[in-house]
Amino acid sequence: xxxxxxxxxxxxxxxxxxxxxxxxxxxxxxxxxxxxxxxxxxxxxxxxxxxxxxxxxxxxxxxxxxxxxxxxxxxxxxxxxxxxxxxxxxxxxxxxxxxxxxxxxxxxxxxxxxxxxxxxxxxxxxxxxxxxxxxxxxxxxxxxxxxxxxxxxxxxxxxxxxxxxxxxxxxx
Numbered sequence: 001x002x003x004x005x006x007x008x009x010x011x012x013x014x015x016x017x018x019x020x021x022x023x024x025x026x027x028x029x030x031x032x033x034x035x036x037x038x039x040x041x042x043x044x045x046x047x048x049x050x051x052x053x054x055x056x057x058x059x060x061x062x063x064x065x066x067x068x069x070x071x072x073x074x075x076x077x078x079x080x081x082x083x084x085x086x087x088x089x090x091x092x093x094x095x096x097x098x099x100x101x102x103x104x105x106x107x108x109x110x111x112x113x114x115x116x117x118x119x120x121x122x123x124x125x126x127x128x129x130x131x132x133x134x135x136x137x138x139x140x141x142x143x144x145x146x147x148x149x150x151x152x153x154x155x156x157x158x159x160x161x162x163x164x165x166x167x168x169x170x171x172x
Contacts, residue, residue, distance in 0.1 A: 006028070015049070015065070016047075016065065016066070017048060017057070017065055017066055017067060017068050018064060018065040018066065018067040018068075018113060019113065020099050020110075020111045020112065020113060022064065022065060023097060023098075023099050023113060024099065027099070032096075033096055033097040033098060034094060034095070034096045034097075034120050034122075035060050035061070035062050035064065035094070035095060035096075035097065036060065036061040036062065036092060036093070036094045036095075037058050037059070037060060037061070037077075037090055037091060037092065037093045037094075037095065038059045038060055038061045038091065038092075039058075039059050039088075039090075039091045040056055040057065040058050040059070040069065040077075040087040040088075040090045040091070041056075041057055041059070041087070042054070042055075042056055042057075042087060043055055043056075043057050046068075048068050049105075055068045055069070056068070056069045056074060056087055057069065058090070067113065070112075072114070073113075073114060073115045076095075076115045076117060077090050077093060077095070077115065080093050080095065080119055081093060093119070094119060094120060094122060095115050095116070095119060095120070096115070096116040096118075096119075096120045097113055097114065097115060097116070098113075098114055098115075098116055099111055099112070099113065099114075100112050100113075100114045124153065124154050124155045125154055125155065126154065126155045126156075126157070126160075127150065127154040127155065127156045127157075127160055127164075128160070129160065129163060129164075133154065134164070136150075137150045137154075137156075137164055138164055138167050138168045141164060141165060141168040142168050147161065147164070
């Protein structure tokens with residue numbers, strides 16, 4: 001019997017931004033805390049943790065809440081972006097988050113979200129028939145006549161490449 005996930009007490013405060021409580025739910029569900037930044041925006045007069053301020057906010061390719069990036073985490077992102085301090089250069093960075101229980105806010109230890117100082121090494125998945133990725137690859141081949149973009153993201157065996165090209169021509 002599957003154990004029901006428990007709810008963190010902070011969840012009731014309904015933050016619009018990613019916080020410890022959100023990550024704890026993902027950890028309990030055994031989801032990796034590896035995400036890819038879609039883009040970062042500097043937003044002014046944004047309400048965060050009950051007060052208005054100016055913040056760098058990361059938006060994700062994954063379906064999770066935006067994240068307010070503090071100065072320490074910005075330094076790590078800068079290092080991942082070849083030293084660029086420009087938030088526009090932080091798009092498409094893949095990072096691993098973790099919960100640091102020692103983070104203080106207003107003198108209280110509350111825990112916080114941090115970026116692991118080493119970028120995760122991502123392993124490409126193999127492109128397999130009868131998957132959504134396969135259907136997308138067939139469409140990409142039909143649209144562009146090659147699999148260059150697919151091969152940047154996935155491993156395509158020689159035999160699967162032949163199968164995919166045949167399928168693309170049969171459908172097209």
